[in-house]
Amino acid sequence: MVEVNLWSGLRKFTDGAEVVEVEGRTVGQLLDGLVAIHPGLAPVIESGISVAVDGEVITGGRNTPVEPDSEVFLMQQIKGG
Amino acid sequence: MAKDEITKDFKWIGTTPDRPDGLDKVTGRARYGADFNLPNMLYAAVVRSPHAHAKILKIDASKALALKGVKAVVTRADLPTGLTGEDLYLQENTLAGEKALYDGHAVAAVAATSQLLANDAARLIEVEYEVLPHVTDVDKAMAKDAPVILPDCADHTVPEGMGPNVARMIEFGRGDLEAGYAEADVVHEQSYTTEATHQGYIEPHAAVGQMGSDGKGEMWVCTQGQWFIRKMCSAVLGTDPAQLRVTPSEIGGGFGGKTTIFMEPLPLALSRKAGGRPVKLVMSRSDVLRATGPTASASMDVKMGMKKDGTITAAEVTFRMQGGPFPGASPVGEALSCAFACYDIPNLMHVGYEVLANRPKCAAYRAPGSPMAAYAVESMVDELCRELSLDPIDVRLKNGVKEGSRASYGPKFKTIGLAETLEAAKAHPNYAVKLGPNQGRGVASGFWFNHGGETSVSLAISEDGTAQVSVGTPDIGGSRASIALMTAETLGIPYENVRVNIVETGALGVNEPTHGSRATFASGKAMWEAANQAIKEMCKRAAQKWDIDPEAVTWKDGAAHPAGDNAGQFEPMSIKEIAAEMGKTGGPISGHHESTPSGAGPSFGTHVVDVEVDPETGRVTVLRYLVTQDAGRAIHPQYVEGQYQGGAAQGIGWALNEGYIYGEDGKLQNSVFLDYRVPVASDLPMIDTVIVEVPNPGHPFGVRGVGETGITPPLPAIANAIHAATGARLRALPMNPPAVLAAIKAMA
Amino acid sequence: MRYHAPATFDEAVSIAAAASGVTRFLAGGTDVLVQLRAGSVTPDDLIDLKKIPGTHEITALPDGGWRIGIAVSGAMLGAHAQLVADWPGVVEGMELVGSTQVQGRATLTGNLCNGSPAADSVPGLVAAGATVTILGPNGSREVPVEQVPVKPGKTVLEPGEIITAITLPPRGTKGGDAYLRFIPRTEMDIAVVGCAVSLTREGDTITAARVALGAVAPTVLLDEACAQAIIGTTLDDAALDALAGAASRAAKPISDKRGTKEFRVEVAGVLARRAAKIAYERAAK
Amino acid sequence: MSKMHVTATVNGDEVEFLADPRETLLDCLRDHLDLTGSKEGCGTGDCGACSVMLNGRLVPSCLVLGVETDGATIETIEGMAPEGALHPLQRKFIEHAALQCGFCTPGFLVAAKALLEKNPDPSESEIRYWLAGNLCRCTGYDKIVRAVQDAAAEMRGAA
CATH class of the missing domain: 3.30.365.10 (Aldehyde oxidase/xanthine dehydrogenase, molybdopterin binding domain)
Known part of the structure; x- marks a missing residue:
């Protein structure tokens, strides 16, 4: 299981939880797992988010591997100038 | 690695x-965007809304089409229907549909055998409007009784009971704010505003497009991203991206403003309608300022607690940003994530609202969102430092993030160089220059993620x-x-x-x-x-x-x-x-x-500025300016310096004199360079730089991006310097002479 | 649009008299071309006056005054050492119009005829007591510069009338003038407030003065109270305070995109004080 | 509308073109003579990207009508390195990295050349004020000023 840290605005979709334990070995599996547990997160994830894995902000890579002890954060999507 | x-x-x-x-x-x-011509080429002109918000009742192009040499007119009716989300907003922004949503919003376009003829024809296109109430100010746009710009614009994040133009709400934080404030010796709370500014690239948007009835097309265009142009134009026109070949010209500046489309689908649409003849469209400066993508205007609240020794114990922000008439364009998410990125603070809260307004659709502008956030937060840090008589660099060193610190937006930082930029600033001779009367020194740090x-x-x-x-x-x-x-x-x-x-x-x-x-x-x-x-x-x-x-x-x-x-x-x-x-x-x-490479290490920077303020007129003169920033590794140091200097200059402009000015009628009043005041050569001193190199482990040579961070610290650094020189704290941008003089007078 | 390049002023007047649509004259062109480009004014007839002989000349008059041709650019004005020595304030007002590049084109006459209350070259001309020669279908007349602008964008010129020259009076000895304006940047702006002072000294005492204010009223103001505040004084602190107060009182500005009303009132006084000091120093030389 | 015939000398060559009276000199250079080195950044004389020399005087070519230039002598950026050898200013702009996007560069070079012909040893302040009508949004002007100073020094040494 990997601990996924959510931003606090998402708590309303997760019964108040800010950290959700999800099964998965890639970013994509984690996101799918999150939606399976808390379907309310689906529109948020579909509308575009960034994921930080061990301090690395990943914009697109659903296939990025995740270790059980990885630190995973969902973040607002970041655009640049 | x-x-x-x-x-x-x-x-x-x-x-x-x-x-x-x-x-x-x-x-x-x-060869830049406008320097390219093709045989048998037509020239285009665009009809733009003179109203901030108006229903389009009728478009009559018959007089224009009657002119000899006019080959095509396009309106929204020539574009496909059924688009959704960002594609729809791009299309809506390319040509207005039922409503014109801001002053300068494109309504129709015409192609003719010469530019003068196209301009004449555009003037002959008659558009009937029903003018609607408008709103351009971000705080007024938040109100419950504000004019409705896009019905039902709110997404799932917006709580019940907000105004009709609130499109998105973001909330994140950690720790216990109240406990944090209780630990502090001083807690301050203030509000700040920034006005919208434009990237101000000197080259106006320009494109030559050609498209046949088979949907195959070619385009020559000044852009930061030819594939984005391809994808977005294809979406707007309902064609296949692979059938459109886009060649980027040399680009005369972009700073984020040329990462998206504005008029680019129009030459293609006109070409398709004019039998596949190539069509050239070049924006005027006024078109650029009215109808491309400036940055958001912002209204921001900051609260922060600090101990006597300079430790920041808790902080929170509420940001309201308008990104124009469509959701998703404001950089409020980025602004929140950047707000406290320089600081290791245990108790934090971020709240943001994206608000629609009758202004052009925002585009990225160099470190989108970060400069506004820094203006609010770095001003607040300075206010607390002054109250507690603490050195601003020491306070930043004490609270600053380093390798392993948990970022304000969640994850832990890898190798970063904020402390090194602060040390470099402290060691620089500029930091030791003795100041004279009416002079003051300001310090601020800044951050950008990189990508x-x-x-x-x-x-x-x-x-x-x-x-x-x-x-x-x-x-x-x-x-x-x-x-x-x-x-x-x-x-x-x-x-x-x-x-x-x-x-x-x-x-x-x-x-x-x-x-x-x-x-x-x-x-x-x-x-x-x-x-x-x-x-x-x-x-x-x-x-x-x-x-x-x-x-x-x-x-x-x-x-x-x-x-x-x-x-x-x-x-x-x-x-x-x-x-x-x-x-x-x-x-x-x-x-x-x-x-899609990972490993883009963030770049932190620290700026030190000395200003002199004329107490009788409020004019701020920048005496000396220092940028220290982490490049990871400077591949070509002169161009790294150039990025630092250019970012600083744009930030100085934003701080002092730039800003969109909308009249009561919702029209942009300063759509020429005479009145949209970017810094000129005589406004600036030499800009000193120190390239700090803390190699980025995510790149084979240690490179970090260097382009964006440099525009972030100037806004608060100058505000802090003006305060040091005059005792007046400017909490609204631009800090132009009337504003500074009024602030000085208000203290007396 | 028809373009005409007449060889004489009389020809220019007759072209204008015969024109029925929108007519514009081209001296420097820095306003006309901007309007043309923006599509705000497209003249039916554009009459280029620059090809008329003499329009590029600066002529010393027998009485010590100067006649300035209507096509003399700011750059030409600034390069004329004797004129600069006599009327530095007039020249510096013109030299503040636009960039180095615009200086190669813009003219005093054009700046005046544009009718902007913020025109930088006009207060200096008004303070100097300059006059213009106007030629029209009914002959020629001489008008003081301060009477040329009537309201923003409108001048005393009747349809078909043109200015054929600007005349500056003799400077005489112990005279000095100065023009200062306030803009938010250091360059490339139009005055938020402008002030020109022209004065004459006998010893340390000011015997005559004219003070003009720009951008604080619908037209450039020639203010008698400002002049009286310093005439008969040695420009001591009391006189400067009186001048600043008079200038601020004379200012009746509006708030607009270039500055607030309060700011303009305040800074009118500041600039009057500073310009008077410079003019006073110059008069001693 | 009928076009007018214009004969002028551009970068030493006699040229002829037909101009609509509403076309600026900049339009004529770019569209009729294919000299696209001069750029339009504003069309209102506020950015300097279209700077050219007209009868020996620095002007914004967007504020000159093409039809006015019958008989005139015009120099543009394309005439600055006639035999292929760069002018010292051009070399120093490259050496000092005084350009990023390069769009304003032709205007800066034409304006700076006019400055050095008038004043071979300008101070930093004189350079900044002379070039105040040339907007650059990339560099913050620092490296441009240094390049002009360095070119001026070299040209003084060579003289």
Whole structure:
């Protein structure tokens, strides 16, 4: 299981939880797992988010591997100038 | 890559040779967006709404079409229906549908055999409007009784009971704010506002487009990202991206403003309607200011608690930003994530609202959101430092993030260089200059994430052992030079033997634009992978010739060498020798790499500015200016400095005199450079720089993006300096002379 | 649009008299071309006055005054050492109009005829007591510069009338003038407030003065109270305070995109004080 | 509307073109003579990207009508390195990295050349004020000023 840290605005979709334990070995599996547990997160994830894995902000890579002890954060999507 | 694997011994990296495109750009030969013509070409003009918010009742183009030489008129009716989300907003912004949503919103476009004729024809297109109530101010747009711009714009994040223009709400934080404030010796709370500013690139948008009835098209355009142009134009026009070939011209500045589309689908739409004749469309400066993508205006609340020793115990922000009439355009998410990124604070809360307003659709502008956030937060830190008589650099060193700190937006930082920039600022002679009467010094730090993004690069060895690199990131500030330097370094060949080409969409896989400070980082990293592929192939060719195992060959100084004594005794085989025979030894030698690279390390910077304020007029003169910023590794130090200096200059403009001015009628009042006041040469001093190098472990040469961070600290640094000079605290931008004089008078 | 390049002023007047649509004259062109470009004014007839002989000349008059041709650009004005020595304030007002490039084109006459209350070259001309020669279908007349602008964008010129020259009076000895304006940047702006002072000294005492204010009223103001505040004084602190107060009282500005009303009132006084000091120093030389 | 015939000398060559009276000199250079080195950044004389020399005087070519230039002598960026050898200013702009996007560069070079012809030893302040009508949004002007100073020094040494 990997601990996924959510931003606090998402708590309303997760019964108040800010950290959700999800099964998965890639970013994509984690996101799918999150939606399976808390379907309310689906529109948020579909509308575009960034994921930080061990301090690395990943914009697109659903296939990025995740270790059980990885630190995973969902973040607002970041655009640049 | 481990830190100790990053070498410091370079032959080319860190040197400052002439840029490859220098000659073209000093002789007038370089071809920008408007410098391109095709046979049988038509010229386009656009009809724009004179109203901030109006229902379009009728568009009558019959008089225009009756003019001899007018070949096509397009309106929204010529574009496909059924689009949703961002595609719909792009289409809506290209040509207004039922309503014009801001002053300057395009309503129709016309193509004719000359520019003058097209302009005449545009004036003959009659549009009937029903003017609607409008709102341009962000706080007024938040109100419950504000005019409705887009019905039901709110997404799932917006709580019940908000005003009709609130499109999105963001909330994140950690710790216990109340406990944090209870620990503090001083707690301050203030509000700040910033006005919208424009990137102000000197080259107006320009494109030549051609499209047949078969949907196949060509386009020449000034852009930061030819694939984005391809994707977005295709979406708006309902055509296939692969059928549109987009060639980027040289680009006369972008700063984020040329990462999206505004008028670009119009030449294609007009061409399609005019029997496939190519159509050229060039914006005027006024069009650029009214109808391209400035940054958001912001209204921001900050609360922060600090102990007597300078420890920040808790902080929170509420940001309200308008991004124009469509959701998703404001940088409020980025602003929140940047707000406290420089600080390690245990108790934090961020709240943000995206608000629609009758203003142009915002685009990215250099570190989108970060400068506004810094203006609020770095001003507040300064207010607390002054109240507690603490040195602003020491307080930032005390609270500043370092490797392993948990970022305000969640994850832990890897190797970063904020402390190094602060130390460099403190050690710089500018920080010790004694100031005279009416003079003051301001300090602020800033942050930008940096970005990897979809990247494709190919590299080919020529028959003579020189190399060409095809990249998809337009060269906006010297990236041909930096990529050529890294190529020379990787292959071990002279810099002059490398040619870097910025190629069209048909020549490579998808690339994101030159944005997010990614060109040198991402295209450079992909080039390195591609070059290593080519090197591997060249080692293989040498191994075949020597009849040894390919693994027993290494590459050094532009030649294949036997890996060691056991590999055999052979003279090194140079790239020139290998290339000369490549046709006979297995064919062309090249490499390519496609990825969405990770490892874009953030860049932190610290600025120190001295100003003098004329107490009788409120005029602020910038006396000296220092930028210290972490580049990771400066590939071509002059162009790194250039990014620092340019970012500082744009920030100074934003701080002092730039800003959109809307009248009561909702019309933009300053749509020319006379009144939209970017800094001129005589407004600025030399801008001193210190390139701090804390190598980024996510890049083979340690590169961090350097383009964006530099615009972030100037806004608060100047506000802090004005306060130091006058005692007046300016909490609204721009801090122009009337505002500064009024603030000084208000203290008396 | 028809373009005409007449060889004489009389020809220019007759072209204008015969024109029925929108007519514009081209001296420097820095306003006309901007309007043309923006599509805000497209004249039916554009009459280029620059090809008329003499329009590029600066002529010393027998009485010590100067006649300035209507096509003399700011750059030409600034390069004329004797004129600069006599009327530095007039010249510096013109030299503040636009960039170095615009200086190669813009003219005093054009700046005046544009009718902007913020025109930088006009307060200096008004303070100097300059006059213009106007030629029209009914002959020629001489008008003081302060009477040329009537309201923003409108001048005293009747249809078909043109200015043929600007005349500056003799400077005489012990005279000095100065023009200062306030803009938010250091260059490339139009005055938020402008002030020109022209004065004459006998010893340390000011015997005559004219003070003009720009951008604080619908037209450039020639203010008698400002002049009276310093005439008969040695420009001591009391006189400067009186001048600043008079200038601020004379200012009746509006708030607009270039500055607030309060700011303009305040800074009118500041600039009057500073310009008077410079003019006073110059008069001693 | 009928076009007018214009004969002028551009970069030493006699040229002829037909201009609509509403076309600016900049339009004529770019569209009729294919001299696209001069750029339009504003069309209102505020950015300097279209700077050319007209009868020996620095002007914004967007504020000159093409039809006015009958008989005139015009120099543009394309005439700055006539035999291929760069002018010292052009070389110094490259050496000092005084350009990023390069769009404003032709205008800066034409304006700076006019400055050095008038004043071979300008101070930093004189350079900044002379070039105040040339907007650059990329560099912050620092490297441009240094390039002009360095070119001026070299040209003084050579004189």
